[in-house]
Amino acid sequence: MEIRLNTRQLRRLLDMVYIGNWVLNGPLGEKRIREYDEVESLVFSCAAANGMEDLAELLDGEVVPSRSFADGGIHTAIEAYENHEFFPILAEELALRDMEYEQIGEENTDELDSRVDRYLEEFERHGTDNIRIESGRPAG
16 A cells, blocks of 8 residues: 655644554553554654654664654644543533433433533633542542
């Protein structure tokens, strides 16, 4: 199989492959899915062969994203995604907790939505600054 990309498209593909591997393998630690690392290495090898040597480096015989690539702002995009996902999930979990985890149906969907919206407004204004865990009370 052959894929033809211009330099700009290859650069975007590097970002996408790195982010994808970060999401898929990041939480796995030592139990990484090796096949994803292999694809990442293959794509970053193409970068090195196409004038983007500074974005890839050789580590233990394998082509990997370079330190300059990893430190170059890609984690800002990952962080934006994490925040985009984190706050709505947290808001819904807190709203469900407030409702004592009652079954959600037609009769209480509006209440849940209202609570979620209030939490999202709070997070928009203050992030997690106002979240407190009361001592003496078990978490979870």
